[in-house]
Amino acid sequence: MPTLAFEELFDPHFMESLHQLRLIAGRVPMGGRFAEQRSKAMGHGIEFRDFRPYSPGDDLRAVDWNIYRRLGRVFLRLFEEMEDLPVYLMPDLSASAYTPEATGPPGSETPLAPRAHSGLRAAMALATIALGQHDSVGVFPFSNDVRVAIRPQSGAGRTMTFAKVLSGLGPDPEGPGTTTDIVRSLRKFTGMNLRSGLLVIISDFFDPAGIEAVTRALGRTRHKLLLVQLVRKGDRDPDPIRMAGDLRLVDSETGEAQNLSITADLLNRYREAYDAFELGLTAFATRRQCGLLQLDVDEPIVDQLATLFEGGRYEA
Amino acid sequence: MSLEFLSPFGFAAGLLGLAGGLYLLHRLRVRHREIIVPTTLFWKQAVEESLARKLTARFRHPRAYAFVLAILALLLFALAGPLTQNKEARDYVVLLDGSASAARGDRFESALRLAAEVVSVLPSSNRSLLFMGAVPRTLLGPTEANLLLEERTANLQPEASPETITSELLRIARDARNRPNGVTALIVGATPLSAELVLALEQTSDAKLEILRVQTNADTENPQSPAEDDAMVALGMAPAASGDWSSVDVFLATASGKPPTVAGIDPSLLSAAPDSGYWLRDLPVARIGEALTASAGLEAQPEALTLDDSASLRAPAERAAIGVWLGPNTPSDFTEAVEADPGLFLTSAAEATVAIGSPEELASSTARALWNLADRADLDASFEASTTRQGSSFQSIFTSLHLGEIERVSDTLDVTNDSVSFGARQPGSTPQLWTDRALFAPPFELVESQSFPLLVGLTARWLAGTQAVPPFAIAGHAVPGPFRQAKDTLVTEAGSIFGAVGAAAIPPVAGDYETLHASLLSPITSGVAPAAGLLSTAGTMALTITTPADLSSGGSDWNVPLLLLALLMLLGEWYLFRSGRMP
Numbered sequence: 001m002p003t004l005a006f007e008e009l010f011d012p013h014f015m016e017s018l019h020q021l022r023l024i025a026g027r028v029p030m031g032g033r034f035a036e037q038r039s040k041a042m043g044h045g046i047e048f049r050d051f052r053p054y055s056p057g058d059d060l061r062a063v064d065w066n067i068y069r070r071l072g073r074v075f076l077r078l079f080e081e082m083e084d085l086p087v088y089l090m091p092d093l094s095a096s097a098y099t100p101e102a103t104g105p106p107g108s109e110t111p112l113a114p115r116a117h118s119g120l121r122a123a124m125a126l127a128t129i130a131l132g133q134h135d136s137v138g139v140f141p142f143s144n145d146v147r148v149a150i151r152p153q154s155g156a157g158r159t160m161t162f163a164k165v166l167s168g169l170g171p172d173p174e175g176p177g178t179t180t181d182i183v184r185s186l187r188k189f190t191g192m193n194l195r196s197g198l199l200v201i202i203s204d205f206f207d208p209a210g211i212e213a214v215t216r217a218l219g220r221t222r223h224k225l226l227l228v229q230l231v232r233k234g235d236r237d238p239d240p241i242r243m244a245g246d247l248r249l250v251d252s253e254t255g256e257a258q259n260l261s262i263t264a265d266l267l268n269r270y271r272e273a274y275d276a277f278e279l280g281l282t283a284f285a286t287r288r289q290c291g292l293l294q295l296d297v298d299e300p301i302v303d304q305l306a307t308l309f310e311g312g313r314y315e316a
Numbered sequence: 317m318s319l320e321f322l323s324p325f326g327f328a329a330g331l332l333g334l335a336g337g338l339y340l341l342h343r344l345r346v347r348h349r350e351i352i353v354p355t356t357l358f359w360k361q362a363v364e365e366s367l368a369r370k371l372t373a374r375f376r377h378p379r380a381y382a383f384v385l386a387i388l389a390l391l392l393f394a395l396a397g398p399l400t401q402n403k404e405a406r407d408y409v410v411l412l413d414g415s416a417s418a419a420r421g422d423r424f425e426s427a428l429r430l431a432a433e434v435v436s437v438l439p440s441s442n443r444s445l446l447f448m449g450a451v452p453r454t455l456l457g458p459t460e461a462n463l464l465l466e467e468r469t470a471n472l473q474p475e476a477s478p479e480t481i482t483s484e485l486l487r488i489a490r491d492a493r494n495r496p497n498g499v500t501a502l503i504v505g506a507t508p509l510s511a512e513l514v515l516a517l518e519q520t521s522d523a524k525l526e527i528l529r530v531q532t533n534a535d536t537e538n539p540q541s542p543a544e545d546d547a548m549v550a551l552g553m554a555p556a557a558s559g560d561w562s563s564v565d566v567f568l569a570t571a572s573g574k575p576p577t578v579a580g581i582d583p584s585l586l587s588a589a590p591d592s593g594y595w596l597r598d599l600p601v602a603r604i605g606e607a608l609t610a611s612a613g614l615e616a617q618p619e620a621l622t623l624d625d626s627a628s629l630r631a632p633a634e635r636a637a638i639g640v641w642l643g644p645n646t647p648s649d650f651t652e653a654v655e656a657d658p659g660l661f662l663t664s665a666a667e668a669t670v671a672i673g674s675p676e677e678l679a680s681s682t683a684r685a686l687w688n689l690a691d692r693a694d695l696d697a698s699f700e701a702s703t704t705r706q707g708s709s710f711q712s713i714f715t716s717l718h719l720g721e722i723e724r725v726s727d728t729l730d731v732t733n734d735s736v737s738f739g740a741r742q743p744g745s746t747p748q749l750w751t752d753r754a755l756f757a758p759p760f761e762l763v764e765s766q767s768f769p770l771l772v773g774l775t776a777r778w779l780a781g782t783q784a785v786p787p788f789a790i791a792g793h794a795v796p797g798p799f800r801q802a803k804d805t806l807v808t809e810a811g812s813i814f815g816a817v818g819a820a821a822i823p824p825v826a827g828d829y830e831t832l833h834a835s836l837l838s839p840i841t842s843g844v845a846p847a848a849g850l851l852s853t854a855g856t857m858a859l860t861i862t863t864p865a866d867l868s869s870g871g872s873d874w875n876v877p878l879l880l881l882a883l884l885m886l887l888g889e890w891y892l893f894r895s896g897r898m899p
Contacts, residue, residue, distance in 0.1 A: 096354035115354075206355035235354075240894050248348035251356040258356045259348050261377070269362035277358065 006167040014121070015159070017302045018128045047080040086152050086197025087130040087137045088223065089123045090189065092116065093171050094143035095178035096206045097230065099252040115230040118297035119202040120166050122228055125305055126200055127162045131155060137162070138194070141169055142203075144181035146188045152195075179253040180207045183217040190221060199223035202295075204230045208254065211280035218284060225290035229281060230297050236274045238267070327396045334388045342381050383889045387882050394878035397440070406497045407442045408867075409488055410434055410530075411481050413505020414449035419474035423506065428469055431504045433864045434530055436462050448505075449475035452484050481507045485517055485527065492521035500526045502862070528862040548576060548612050548627040563600050569593030570612045579609040638780040639663035641683060643673020647756055649763035653772035660776055670776045674753075685747040685779030692752050747779050 054063060054074035062076040097116035123139065130137045131154060138152035139162070150165050171178050182203065189199075199221060207214050218225060249258040260266065285292035293308045295301070353359075412431045418424040435445050435456055445456040445465070455468050485501060492499040499521070503509070514527055548570055567589065568576045575586050575594055580603070586594040599608075611626040640654050640662055650672060654660045665671065671683035675694060678686045756763045762771070 099352055099354040101354070204354060206357060208355075208357065210357075242351070244893060246348045248350040249356050249359055250350060250352045252352050252354055254356075256356060257350075258359050260359065263377075266362055270358050273358040273361040 006163060008117075008121075008167070014125075014302065015128060018125050018305075019132065048077060049080045050078040051075045052078055084154055085130065085135040086195050087126065087135055088152070088189070088194065088197055088199045089127060089137065089139045090146065090185070090199065090201045090203070091119045091123045091139070091141050091166075091169065092143070092180065092201075092203030092230070093141045093169060094180040094203075094206075095171060095253040096180060096204055098171055101232065101234070115204060115232065115297040116170075118295060118301060119228070119230050120169060121301045122202055122295055122305065123200070124163060124166050125301060126226075127166075128159055131159055131162070136197075139165060140189055142182070142185035142189075143171065144179045144184060146185040148192075152197075180205075181209070182207045182214045183209055186217045186221060196222055197224065198226060200226045200228060202228040202230065204235075205277075205281060206253075211277050215280060215284035219288060225285075225288060227281065227285060227290060227292045229292065229294045231294050232297055236271055236278075238270070327392065330392050330396075331389055334392060335385055338381060338385055338388070342377060380889075383885065383892075387885045387889070390878050390882040390885065394875045394882070398874040398878070405439070405442055406526075407492075407495055407499045408438045408444070408502060409499060410438075410443065410445040410502045410504060411484060412445060412447050412455070413479065413481060413503070413507045414447045414472070414474050415479040415481075415505075415507065416474055418505055424474050427504045428472070430530055430864070432462070432465055432469075434502060434504065434867060435465065437864050437867050446484065447472060448480045448484060448507075450480070452480055479507045481505075482509070482513065485509075485513075485525075486520070489517040489521040489525045492525040495524060498524035498526065500528060502867075503527065503529045528860050531861045531863055548610055562602070563598040564604075566596035566599055566608065567593055568596065568610050572612070574613070576610045577613050579611075580605075637661050638670060638776055639668045640776055641665045641668035641671045641673075641681070643671070643677035643689075645677065646673050646689065647763055649756070649768060650772060653769040654776070656769055657773040657776075659773060670779045672776075686749070687775060687779060688748060688750045689753045689756070690750055692754060749775060749779060 051064065051067070052075065054076055058076050062078075064075050064077045067073065067075045093116060097119060098114040100114070127137045127139070134154055134156070136152040136154040137150070138148070139150040140146050141149050149169060150162065180203070182201070182205070201218075205211065205214055205227075218227075244262050246261045247259070249260065250256070251258070282292060291308060293304065295304050410431055412427060414424070418427060431445060435443055440462065441459050443456075444454060444458055447453045447455050447469075455472075456462070456465055481503060488499055488501055509527070517527065518525055548568070566578075568578065568586070569589075569592055570576050573592065575583060577583065578586070578596065581596065581599070585599075586596055589595050609626055637658070638660050640660050641664065642650050642654065642662065651662065654662055665681060665683070668681075668683045670685050670687065671678050671681040672687040673681075673689065675688050675690050678688060762768055
């Protein structure tokens with residue numbers, strides 16, 4: 001299975017186009033490092049947030065002397081503490097993301113890049129954005145299990161490290177497997193007891209367990225969620241030339257074969273099934289108020305990310 | 317509507333075969349095309365698994381089956397050549413003149429092109445093309461493809477022969493009686509046909525035969541020069557009238573009447589025949605060699621049509637002698653004459669070919685032919701020629717027997733108040749000759765004549781059927797000239813009256829004939845053939861002229877519309893396939 005070339009991932013133009021984008025959290029949990037994200041903690045930031053009465057031991061530098069002069073009472077000015085946002089990237093490395101897909105008439109098929117490559121590029125983009133604003137970023141690729149590729153770390157200077165690691169990712173033949181098991185992977189990820197942050201799942205979400213099981217597992221996570229769904233136009237509307245006649249469809253993950261004869265009715269039922277799948281994912285995102293980006297893997301990544309970062313920023 | 321290339325049964329059988337074959341193909345297991353997809357999750361929900369890897373499966377694609385069957389049916393229908401006809405379907409017989417006269421200029425090439433054009437516009441299921449050479453040959457039969465014509469006519473050339481269209485038309489006219497829609501004979505070429513003949517043929521066919529001539533430009537662009545138009549029209553051979561067993565008489569004639577050139581023969585030996593042609597008498601068979609070749613002498617004329625310029629005849633094979641039985645009361649002079657003749661020999665009554673004797677002696681004879689020596693009162697001849705002593709009539713008998721050159725009979729022979737007769741029976745019965753016995757007794761005493769042995773020899777040979785030029789007035793043969801004055805008419809037993817001499821209907825040989833029309837019977841005498849290369853315009857205008865364009869208006873071809881419809885259906889199927897509405 002081909003991996004993504006480093007040059008493809010660390011393209012200067014690609015990196016440059018990401019500088020305008022920012023990842024903003026509503027409030028990051030307390031306990032993080034000093035960074036650029038607003039946190040729930042009060043501290044030494046520059047953004048004024050509130051007053052409170054002075055208590056012994058408080059830092060006298062925070063006393064608002066103007067109020068004391070007018071009211072004769074001592075109050076402290078409270079500022080927002082700026083901390084980092086942990087960003088956990090979970091790219092899907094299952095076999096479905098590496099399925100060689102083709103376009104055009106049968107016999108003259110031109111293989112398309114695996115959708116995993118677009119997922120990795122999206123992960124690289126998000127990592128670059130987060131690292132650029134001093135957030136910590138970790139990479140946890142998954143298929144039917146999750147593993148740690150990069151522990152959460154910060155610093156814009158680590159961009160190249162991320163690029164190297166991401167470009168080296170691929171389906172591990174010695175790994176846990178090539179099937180997709182989001183439920184198990186999330187359970188394992190939760191068990192890592194990482195600081196609450198933004199969990200970005202980059203996947204086609206083709207989990208044999210079904211979209212209901214996936215959304216249930218997603219709903220149990222305490223992290224903020226950003227779902228990046230890797231899609232292709234042919235996912236819903238199969239190529240009528242390629243997908244015509246009597247076919248033996250082989251599942252890239254399970255190896256199961258499905259013999260069928262393509263008919264109009266069958267195609268309609270297929271679309272209905274796919275629509276139900278998409279509806280399930282969209283309804284979950286709406287209910288959970290998390291981001292859902294349907295990333296067309298055959299279109300430029302940055303342009304589509306820009307729709308997510310409306311106004312140059314995405315607020316998780 | 318009719319089918320050009322297939323019968324309705326054949327079309328139905330083909331359609332059933334296609335439907336059955338396609339059905340079996342649809343029932344056969346399919347070989348699935350394998351495609352690896354990211355997931356079959358949604359397909360599983362959408363599809364009922366198709367049964368594969370089984371010899372037969374449920375009938376899977378009725379719509380595709382119907383589409384393919386319809387397209388194949390249209391193609392088969394187009395292949396069958398449907399043809400709608402505005403008038404009733406007739407049979408068409410195209411007769412391409414391949415006789416010698418067609419060889420002049422580019423007449424034959426033009427006729428060939430025209431014939432190809434004609435057959436191309438006729439429905440192939442009921443048209444045929446015949447090449448009318450020396451022997452009629454079929455170039456294209458019904459339902460045969462026109463493309464075969466080019467190959468079959470690649471080396472086709474006119475043949476040195478008389479035209480055969482007339483006889484073929486007679487056959488077609490008889491055959492047309494049994495054709496419900498009639499027959500149209502299309503003549504391509506300049507063969508002359510008289511109006512009487514056309515009328516007679518149409519009557520014969522019960523008005524079901526229509527004869528048309530397809531016009532060729534060559535007919536008018538290449539007029540023929542009469543000066544160049546000559547041919548050998550007759551070359552016949554017969555035993556020598558002189559009775560010389562080792563010699564033959566040869567009859568020759570040219571169309572122009574000029575004396576022909578005979579290879580190896582001095583032209584001075586040719587003597588003009590009484591009516592037309594030339595005799596080469598007493599030509600020793602040994603001088604003929606392999607064959608006798610005569611020429612009309614056209615080789616020196618570069619523009620002349622030389623197909624009929626020469627004719628050749630093989631020398632006669634060795635002739636068998638004729639067995640003769642003589643009755644006990646026959647004059648002994650007959651015995652001497654038979655013994656002297658190398659072509660005759662005496663034999664028993666049972667083995668004899670010719671029996672000679674009184675009617676009583678011959679009554680129980682089994683010989684093939686009889687020569688009755690009877691009293692005048694007992695003569696039983698259908699045809700009779702008599703003469704008396706008056707004038708030169710007795711001499712005319714000898715002349716008619718071709719004996720006059722051998723022995724001149726004096727007109728002053730003292731034969732008082734007596735007469736002699738020759739007679740013969742009708743054809744169909746045993747050939748019999750009746751002769752007045754008085755001819756061999758005083759005062760005539762023909763037995764004493766120097767020509768008596770010759771009379772016996774010629775008569776016996778003619779009766780045996782080996783004498784081609786009989787000198788007797790008898791049914792089936794031309795009446796010799798001298799008898800013309802003796803009787804004006806010959807009355808048969810059936811009461812038919814023939815003109816005495818030169819009658820139009822003189823059968824070429826004795827026998828039964830179905831007399832259709834007088835002009836159908838060629839005035840052929842021994843060895844004489846009608847001219848082949850001669851061009852005559854007489855009667856050519858008796859036929860209605862037609863053109864290929866007139867012939868093509870009889871029907872319309874459905875092949876192209878059907879093929880277009882099949883193509884449209886194919887495009888429709890492709891659209892449905894592309895749009896996923898049909899597998």
